[in-house]
Amino acid sequence: MVTDASNAIIEVRALTNRFGDFVVHEELDLDIRRGEILGVVGGSGTGKSVLLRSIVGLKRPDGGTVRVFGEDLQRLTPAHRTRLERRFGVLFQRGALFTSLNLQENVALPLIEHVGLSRPDAERIARVKLALTGLPPSSAGLRPDALSGGMVKRAALARALALDPEVLFLDEPTAGLDPIGAAAFDRLLTTLRDALGFSVFLVTHDLDTLYSCCDRVAVIADRRVLAADTLEVVASIDDPWVRDYFHGPRGRAAADAARPRMGPSREER
Numbered sequence: 001m002v003t004d005a006s007n008a009i010i011e012v013r014a015l016t017n018r019f020g021d022f023v024v025h026e027e028l029d030l031d032i033r034r035g036e037i038l039g040v041v042g043g044s045g046t047g048k049s050v051l052l053r054s055i056v057g058l059k060r061p062d063g064g065t066v067r068v069f070g071e072d073l074q075r076l077t078p079a080h081r082t083r084l085e086r087r088f089g090v091l092f093q094r095g096a097l098f099t100s101l102n103l104q105e106n107v108a109l110p111l112i113e114h115v116g117l118s119r120p121d122a123e124r125i126a127r128v129k130l131a132l133t134g135l136p137p138s139s140a141g142l143r144p145d146a147l148s149g150g151m152v153k154r155a156a157l158a159r160a161l162a163l164d165p166e167v168l169f170l171d172e173p174t175a176g177l178d179p180i181g182a183a184a185f186d187r188l189l190t191t192l193r194d195a196l197g198f199s200v201f202l203v204t205h206d207l208d209t210l211y212s213c214c215d216r217v218a219v220i221a222d223r224r225v226l227a228a229d230t231l232e233v234v235a236s237i238d239d240p241w242v243r244d245y246f247h248g249p250r251g252r253a254a255a256d257a258a259r260p261r262m263g264p265s266r267e268e269r
């Protein structure tokens with residue numbers, strides 16, 4: 001999908017984050033555009049999750065601004081901010097489903113808490129969301145510990161979709177899945193984005209995911225966004241981490257696997 005630079009729904013400007021003396025981000029700029037799947041990559045500890053948390057309002061930045069749907073997050077009243085945050089769906093790295101609740105109850109919870117739906121109505125919608133993510137009706141009554149890793153990810157995605165978000169934040173959604181499960185999750189994400197039109201901020205280490213579903217890729221290095229562009233442009237940047245990541249053995253394998261779909265690379269044309 002080609003996205004329009006003028007259509008940014010989230011604008012991060014001069015963001016600074018630190019923990020004590022340790023500076024994670026310094027003057028970091030990044031846009032998330034309407035309808036895109038933006039992959040966010042970078043070495044371990046470069047601040048991808050902290051960036052996600054700053055945007056969704058879980059970490060107060062030490063400097064800079066985060067504008068979401070045109071509004072400066074820091075300047076909103078708590079009530080306004082809560083309303084705005086309801087337009088986000090978040091899937092955290094470690095699943096974050098309640099283990100004591102079954103899937104239907106897990107997905108229904110935000111609808112009861114944030115929208116005030118009755119339990120039967122919320123559970124009816126929850127079953128629709130579970131079906132959207134490809135889970136069978138029989139899964140609704142199961143608890144997370146009775147499911148495979150791939151099913152847990154789907155259920156967590158169903159919960160992130162509970163409130164029909166305009167932006168979905170995913171922190172390493174395919175971590176821990178086998179390659180077939182990961183590829184199925186990538187396809188599911190693309191299908192749902194195409195059908196529902198949300199935007200996605202996707203933190204990942206998974207090169208196959210970048211090739212199969214991301215419209216743009218942002219590389220975080222040295223406390224900033226080194227580049228945010230199409231995969232082809234980003235992979236051609238002259239930077240040691242980019243070279244190792246995109247052009248090492250795993251990067252070449254992912255590029256080879258994607259080539260039949262994406263066509264020849266720039267060097268091959």
Ligand SMILES: Nc1ncnc2c1ncn2[C@@H]1O[C@H](COP(=O)(O)OP(=O)(O)OP(=O)(O)O)[C@@H](O)[C@H]1O
Nearest residue numbers: 019024042043044045046047048049050051203205
């Ligand atoms: N609450 C915290 N207190 C202190 N330091 C923190 C806290 N949260 C994150 N950090 C530090 O900030 C840096 C960035 O963390 P973050 O989790 O965003 O990295 P990441 O790029 O997502 O890493 P990975 O790819 O390994 O998940 C790390 O050095 C981490 O130790």
